Amino acid sequence: MNYLLRLLDGAAGISCHSGEIKPGWVFVAIRGRVTDGNGYATEAVCRGAKAVVTDAPDRLPPLAVPVAVVPDARQALAALAAHFYNHPSRSLNIVGITGSNGKTTVAFMLEHIFRTAGHLPGLIGTVRVNVGKTSFPSRLTTPDAASLQRYLALMRDSGVTHAAMEVSAQGVEMSRVDHVAFSCGILTNICADHLDFHHTFAGYLAAKERFLTLLGTSPLVVNSDDEHCRRMAALAGGPVVTVSLARPADVTAQILHTTAYGSKFRLTWNKLPGCQDIPAGQITVSLPLPGRHNVANALLVGAAALLHGTAPGELAAAFCSFKGIERRLEIYRCGGFTVIDDTALNPGSIDAVFATITSFRYRRLVVVNAIRGGRGAAINALNAACLARWQYALPFELIVTASADQVGPADTVTSQERQAFLDSLSRAGAAFSFYVDLQTAIRSALQRLYDGDLLVLLGAQGMDAGRQVLQEQISTSAQPRPATDFAIGTRP
Numbered sequence: 001m002n003y004l005l006r007l008l009d010g011a012a013g014i015s016c017h018s019g020e021i022k023p024g025w026v027f028v029a030i031r032g033r034v035t036d037g038n039g040y041a042t043e044a045v046c047r048g049a050k051a052v053v054t055d056a057p058d059r060l061p062p063l064a065v066p067v068a069v070v071p072d073a074r075q076a077l078a079a080l081a082a083h084f085y086n087h088p089s090r091s092l093n094i095v096g097i098t099g100s101n102g103k104t105t106v107a108f109m110l111e112h113i114f115r116t117a118g119h120l121p122g123l124i125g126t127v128r129v130n131v132g133k134t135s136f137p138s139r140l141t142t143p144d145a146a147s148l149q150r151y152l153a154l155m156r157d158s159g160v161t162h163a164a165m166e167v168s169a170q171g172v173e174m175s176r177v178d179h180v181a182f183s184c185g186i187l188t189n190i191c192a193d194h195l196d197f198h199h200t201f202a203g204y205l206a207a208k209e210r211f212l213t214l215l216g217t218s219p220l221v222v223n224s225d226d227e228h229c230r231r232m233a234a235l236a237g238g239p240v241v242t243v244s245l246a247r248p249a250d251v252t253a254q255i256l257h258t259t260a261y262g263s264k265f266r267l268t269w270n271k272l273p274g275c276q277d278i279p280a281g282q283i284t285v286s287l288p289l290p291g292r293h294n295v296a297n298a299l300l301v302g303a304a305a306l307l308h309g310t311a312p313g314e315l316a317a318a319f320c321s322f323k324g325i326e327r328r329l330e331i332y333r334c335g336g337f338t339v340i341d342d343t344a345l346n347p348g349s350i351d352a353v354f355a356t357i358t359s360f361r362y363r364r365l366v367v368v369n370a371i372r373g374g375r376g377a378a379i380n381a382l383n384a385a386c387l388a389r390w391q392y393a394l395p396f397e398l399i400v401t402a403s404a405d406q407v408g409p410a411d412t413v414t415s416q417e418r419q420a421f422l423d424s425l426s427r428a429g430a431a432f433s434f435y436v437d438l439q440t441a442i443r444s445a446l447q448r449l450y451d452g453d454l455l456v457l458l459g460a461q462g463m464d465a466g467r468q469v470l471q472e473q474i475s476t477s478a479q480p481r482p483a484t485d486f487a488i489g490t491r492p
């Protein structure tokens, strides 16, 4: 390793992407799933790379710069990047948030609480990267190791002290978060997802278990209402703080009142490990986010905030002022009807949306669901069965459409993926209409909607186009009606 670290002497940067290389940088060539980084080494040297690191020297062309051979290029990238930026995570409080659903909401909620408690916060996740008040676009939930360490160094050098970071299973599996010192971990829930990457549920669980190894002896906050999370907590190397809505735990919630626009609950905690100065206590929280799953998210956030010394009074105030985030059970008005917009990429998140809707009052329900493509297509059969099950429980008109899972063309829905999804829906007994074009699907939904109806947009980021179509319809005069319009209670 010393020889490797000496490569960094005088280096100006490090990257695994040739396009990012600047003079004096070190290029780490990674054999990937789509292409081989070794094939870009010449380009990296032409851009001024001072050295190249590889775990496949036989795939490298002759180069006029030093080449270091390592057992695993991904792990070497993480180790070199952490060393190059002088281990920024050691100067930060970083809460690593992992799980199938809820990572983004938990991360934004925790960032908000850290800010309200007077810290300069940071956030790394699916929607964006925040360094204090500066925002950067996000291509991945968990960036590659070099980009990640770069962000962490920027946070440290900008005075950030507390950061919330989404840790994806892919990110763990690909060593992106190796050499990150987490002050705490959060395990939200575990359902079959990302089968495109891990291929089996066991593989997905193994990635989550590897996160616990990386967490070391730092505390783990775990949702003990989730069976897989309970089992995994037993593998933690440090103290475990359990949170639950339904059973005895270190941190619990008693829901007092829910409406379409939020929940009121009593949050109670025991004396937490490592929190000498915060005795057991209780606060009443008004959370302006609907749904039981958001109370579960708030429990995880509350536990992590208390572990980081947030005073109970500050915690209650911070929850009350949290505004939520786009496309996570986001509710807005569109003329006389209401729209719920959620990325809902897997059965767990689809369940969370419909479980919340069961207590809403509306005239009719219309659902537009965007099929996942590319990497996400592996989950489509499970999503179709989940939609059919909910259509049986809550009759609704289902409109299906195709849309890019992410922005990249690699994720457009192929005709095979589309037909496979529609066949899964038919087999499960669902009634639906299909429109290839997302905007036509939304327009078709709009023609069926009247005052008092509820429109639900489910699916990938490609659904952003749907919002633009809706915005055309949202009359400037329409103001959000009081929550009483959707008071929880008897449905028509």
Ligand SMILES: CC(=O)N[C@H]1[C@@H](OP(=O)(O)OP(=O)(O)OC[C@H]2O[C@@H](n3ccc(=O)[nH]c3=O)[C@H](O)[C@@H]2O)O[C@H](CO)[C@@H](O)[C@@H]1O[C@H](C)C(=O)N[C@@H](C)C(=O)N[C@H](CCC(=O)O)C(=O)O
Pocket: 016, 017, 018, 019, 029, 030, 031, 032, 033, 034, 035, 036, 037, 038, 040, 139, 140, 141, 142, 143, 144, 168, 169, 170, 171, 174, 197, 375
């Ligand atoms: C499956 C997966 O995670 N792939 C990620 C991985 O790709 P890879 O290692 O297979 O790399 P590759 O694209 O084959 O390229 C090989 C190497 O050549 C390099 N290269 C490539 C092209 C070039 O011109 N020059 C160059 O040097 C690349 O930087 C890379 O190091 O490393 C790449 C570089 O960092 C990522 O862009 C790529 O993310 C792709 C786009 C992706 O969609 N990933 C998804 C699956 C993902 O990671 N999702 C998770 C979870 C999301 C969730 O929770 O739902 C996430 O953290 O975002």
